[in-house]
Amino acid sequence: MLSEKERNIVDYLSSRGQATSDQISKDLGMDYSSVLSLLELLKSKGIVDIEVNEEEEVELTEEGKERATKGLPEEVLINEILKGKEVKINDVKDKMGEDFKIAITWGKKKNLIEVKGGVVKPKVEHYVSPELETLRNPNPNSPFIDVLVKRGLLKKGKKVIAKVTLLKPIASQTEMITTLTHDILVNESWKNKEFRPFNVEAFPPFFPLAKKHFFKEFLDKLKDVMVGLGFKEIVTDYIEIEFYNFDLLFQPQDHPAREIHDSFSIKGNGNVKDSNLISNVKEMHEKWWKYTWNPDISKRLLLRSHTTATTARTLASRPTPPFRSFTIGKVFRPDAIDATHILEFHQLDGLIIEEDFSFKDLLGVLKEIFARIGIEKVKFKPAYFPFTEPSVEAYGLIGKLGWVELSGAGMLRPEILEAVKVKGRAGAWGLGIERLAMLYTGTDDVRKLYSYDIEYLRDRKVSLRW
Numbered sequence: 001m002l003s004e005k006e007r008n009i010v011d012y013l014s015s016r017g018q019a020t021s022d023q024i025s026k027d028l029g030m031d032y033s034s035v036l037s038l039l040e041l042l043k044s045k046g047i048v049d050i051e052v053n054e055e056e057e058v059e060l061t062e063e064g065k066e067r068a069t070k071g072l073p074e075e076v077l078i079n080e081i082l083k084g085k086e087v088k089i090n091d092v093k094d095k096m097g098e099d100f101k102i103a104i105t106w107g108k109k110k111n112l113i114e115v116k117g118g119v120v121k122p123k124v125e126h127y128v129s130p131e132l133e134t135l136r137n138p139n140p141n142s143p144f145i146d147v148l149v150k151r152g153l154l155k156k157g158k159k160v161i162a163k164v165t166l167l168k169p170i171a172s173q174t175e176m177i178t179t180l181t182h183d184i185l186v187n188e189s190w191k192n193k194e195f196r197p198f199n200v201e202a203f204p205p206f207f208p209l210a211k212k213h214f215f216k217e218f219l220d221k222l223k224d225v226m227v228g229l230g231f232k233e234i235v236t237d238y239i240e241i242e243f244y245n246f247d248l249l250f251q252p253q254d255h256p257a258r259e260i261h262d263s264f265s266i267k268g269n270g271n272v273k274d275s276n277l278i279s280n281v282k283e284m285h286e287k288w289w290k291y292t293w294n295p296d297i298s299k300r301l302l303l304r305s306h307t308t309a310t311t312a313r314t315l316a317s318r319p320t321p322p323f324r325s326f327t328i329g330k331v332f333r334p335d336a337i338d339a340t341h342i343l344e345f346h347q348l349d350g351l352i353i354e355e356d357f358s359f360k361d362l363l364g365v366l367k368e369i370f371a372r373i374g375i376e377k378v379k380f381k382p383a384y385f386p387f388t389e390p391s392v393e394a395y396g397l398i399g400k401l402g403w404v405e406l407s408g409a410g411m412l413r414p415e416i417l418e419a420v421k422v423k424g425r426a427g428a429w430g431l432g433i434e435r436l437a438m439l440y441t442g443t444d445d446v447r448k449l450y451s452y453d454i455e456y457l458r459d460r461k462v463s464l465r466w
């Protein structure tokens with residue numbers, strides 16, 4: 001009843017009684033995942049007992065493999081470049097290329113060299129690093145593991161190890177057929193042999209397939225919803241000028257949201273080419289906010305603090321109604337990082353311009369967008385945004401969480417439409433994406449949306465239903 005490979009494992013075990021999957025794979029030269037599935041088979045036949053454990057494993061990275069043969073950069077520096085004599089720092093740089101910095105940093109840290117007045121002076125004649133042995137022969141208990149992991153030369157991982165005990169000795173037996181071939185049929189050799197039965201419950205080898213990062217997949221699904229509703233995607237840069245992030249959006253220059261601690265400012269200035277637009281915006285601020293508008297402030301650079309800046313740029317391009325656009329992208333705000341706050345997050349902003357677009361139409365569109373992501377119950381509360389009037393906050397009823405704030409929205413102020421000379425009426429809204437993404441992907445910490453832990457990513461599933 002045993003295949004040739006199963007037989008080999010049983011023979012191997014009968015001489016020792018017990019072994020681990022690791023030993024079996026090494027000693028019999030068999031692929032590790034097939035050893036695991038063969039052991040499952042043997043277990044299902046009551047021949048062995050297995051106890052599965054996970055063990056820490058250390059593995060060389062590509063760089064680690066290279067260093068294991070050539071030596072660590074600080075060794076190369078001492079033994080091959082300096083050879084007991086001082087050498088000009090520029091010569092060392094030329095000879096060591098990319099490894100120069102690593103060699104100098106570790107050379108200093110380990111007190112092997114002194115760098116002074118443009119020369120590198122060795123403090124030792126020859127050097128063999130204590131970590132090298134671990135690198136050549138990785139052993140998870142070595143005291144050098146952490147430093148080698150930190151230097152990117154080793155990776156820690158987990159390995160499934162099965163401890164196997166042979167339950168009953170098996171007498172040798174006639175060969176079994178595992179694969180039926182043309183020859184076996186033609187020469188009728190199957191007649192006096194047994195067929196190995198298939199075990200449909202054995203674990204197959206695991207082949208992970210590549211897939212999109214789940215957060216990216218979520219963003220793409222939201223895009224599909226917007227495109228499906230007839231919106232055109234517009235993408236603009238993260239680096240923005242205050243003009244589009246604030247001024248064109250009717251935010252006065254002394255508005256608290258413009259203060260230094262509420263956005264990330266960037267050195268330097270940008271420009272607005274459209275001089276008519278600049279004078280319209282100046283007029284709008286001076287007429288309604290009653291202060292002297294300073295064009296220099298509007299030119300300052302910052303990382304955009306909302307994607308409504310993209311909406312502002314879209315408006316400045318003077319779209320002709322009927323017009324629908326949206327943008328999804330990163331925005332940046334200073335904050336303390338924790339499970340619900342990060343400094344860069346995503347927003348989706350939308351814009352609709354129509355000849356007689358109404359506030360009710362806007363609420364209808366928002367309800368439709370939310371319905372398409374599975375949120376059927378929506379309510380609106382009055383709110384304030386400098387660029388919309390009337391303004392609302394939209395809340396959605398989400399299972400056990402109750403009413404969750406989803407979006408800010410409103411009718412764009414006529415002052416803004418006047419400044420960009422767009423005829424018609426416009427609705428706009430902006431919503432934060434991370435919280436929705438956490439809800440829809442069952443993520444409890446916003447930082448995990450940016451995870452690159454492969455095991456974690458493998459198990460994520462994305463759907464537009466919460």
Ligand SMILES: N[C@@H](Cc1ccccc1)C(=O)O
Binds near residue numbers: 305349430
């Ligand atoms: N930009 C606003 C949201 C918003 C966009 C458009 C209209 C109204 C509100 C925010 O970040 O909170």
